Amino acid sequence: MEAEIGTCEVCRAKVVFTPCLGCGAGICETCALFELIGSGCGCVWPAYYCPKCAWDPMVNPNAAFRDPPAGRESITSK
Ligand SMILES: [Zn+2]
Numbered sequence: 001m002e003a004e005i006g007t008c009e010v011c012r013a014k015v016v017f018t019p020c021l022g023c024g025a026g027i028c029e030t031c032a033l034f035e036l037i038g039s040g041c042g043c044v045w046p047a048y049y050c051p052k053c054a055w056d057p058m059v060n061p062n063a064a065f066r067d068p069p070a071g072r073e074s075i076t077s078k
């Protein structure tokens with residue numbers, strides 16, 4: 001496991017912008033999906049997810065409210 005900083009783990013073409021809040025993968029500004037996470041006490045905070053985690057209800061509590069990813073039937077972990 002190499003802690004290589006620099007290349008987006010999604011597209012492997014761009015520079016890492018932020019780690020994914022769900023899986024920790026480094027993602028570039030293009031691949032990062034912005035999300036506002038509500039804690040239930042009225043507080044919300046910004047988060048960035050990789051495309052995989054953004055639509056994963058186990059990771060992103062707002063996944064159900066997102067539009068389904070274009071061009072994909074479903075996202076599974078396999
Ligand atoms: Zn990328």
Ligand SMILES: [Zn+2]
Pocket residue numbers: 020021022023024025049050051052053054
């Ligand atoms: Zn992720």
